[in-house]
Amino acid sequence: MNLEKHISFLLYRHDCVVVPEFGAFITQKSNSAYTPETAVFSPPSKKIAFNPSLILNDGLLVQELAQSTGISFEKAKEEIETTVRFWKNHLNTNSSLVLAELGNFTKDETGRLEFEPNAENYLLEAFGLESIRAKYILPTENNQSSSTIWWKAAAMVPILIGGFLYFGKPQPVTDYVNQQWSGFVSPVFNPNTEAAKAVASPIKIVESEATTYKEEVLTVYDHQVISGSFRKLEEANAQVEKLHEQGFTAAKMTQKKGSYYYVAFKTFPTKDEAQQYRREIGEEFPETWVLSLKD
Template sequence: MNLEKYISTLLFQHDCVIVPEFGAFIAQKVQSIYQPENSIFLPPKKELAFNPSLIKNDGLLIQEVATKNGISFEKAQEEIESMVQFWKNHLNKNTTLNLEGLGNFSKTENDQLNFTPSSQNYLLKSFGLDKVKGQYVLTTENQESSSAVWWKVASIIPILVGGYLYFGKPKPVTDFVNQQWSGFVSPILNPDASATKAVFAEPIKVVEKQISAVKEEAIIHDYQMIVGSFRKLEEANNSVAKLQEKGFEAAKMTQKKGSFYYVALQTFPTKEEALEYRRSLGEEFPESWVLSLKD
């Protein structure tokens, strides 16, 4: 089995992929870089690092292998364990291991692993982008030009004067200015254009987002039927709300592991109960898996 392929696929969507009993591949975001010595712009990217201490199974890699190959969760776990053992044996005999698309491992005399990442860019937004040779570099300052400031001052003077003449009293002028200013945007100066049009903003539409709180129960058991993992808490809460609307009242966000919030349909004190419940639901949740906090 080409386990590297599944790890690479997940790294485009996740910042951390744990290979049980081997270690974790961590994708760290790096902003675009300008090299002034050769006028080269490098696109944003995600560089790989390796942490050998993160070996506890979180189910992400196993679920990917099981789904893509149409096999059970237990069978996928066996396949991954076999491949990890092959990697370890290879390192013991050869002291080096090359994983395509990920990087190279080398073993020191103290049995420690050194990892050299590949040049693969795992930032999906920058996929396929190459470095760019620049001819000129323009710099900007976080200061408004004097002409822009003048236009803003000039634009408010007629409003103030008009408000004073209209009401004849100081107090209502404030309300008048607020009403007029709320729909006004200062004109954008373009020195290359023959004429400039003032742009008036449309009324701002305020969208209220209701974030539901995570419902906590007194006991969350060690065996959990996981039906989804989400990067944002809001997404996890929305998933819980939808599941509860469908009648799964025990659904909850049970924990945060790494960068992801895990949503469980239900938790159980024993693994047998969790597996039996998963089987009882048939194909309703084909990508679900049982997460053990004891293994």
């Protein structure tokens, strides 16, 4: 059983996930940032840390495991206890423990446990957004006044806001933002006619692509009956085609969360509708589960 996969899933919706008798994974939020030395913009993020002092069972992880796998509450509790024993035994005989979905645990010379998280961003509002380096296609002077720098920053804001507003689907957002940076023109005072034409073109592209993307997003709802998650995009597309052949014409790949592409039978505006649909197909597809982006 891949317990860390269930922990990772919960961290998108909760600030703390306790693994009974082992410790708690806690999320820490940070705002978007700009690094002048590298000209890199970083999106808002939610990274994880580990607290070994929080070990009392709050039921959250047990409930998630039971609901997503279809086993009883007691069986889920036993599965977690077995996994925790394995983790502890591994750390007693080895200097490190690698949890692919979360990060790496290591022991120092005194036996103190240290945690190095992976680079996953657990903030849904910024899901799929990557750090962006501004690309300038017009020459700029080495010594610029403060007003010139602020002029450039102000020109970047609409592009950043446009990308961050469409966070529901990670891959289109990433493409959208990266495309806009690729055409960004560094504003300078007293531009000539050619520079003005270079600025005008990408602005039209932003408007048309943003409109098209918004129309696509409206067809995917927050409560999704998931058929499966796949590490490779081609595997997810193959699953969609298979479901279409079986008569599930509404099936689609809804989003990429972490390293996985999620394929849904169907999406619904309410959780009750999604759960009802899961019950209807549950006998034929017992591994189906409901993913709610908004509880």
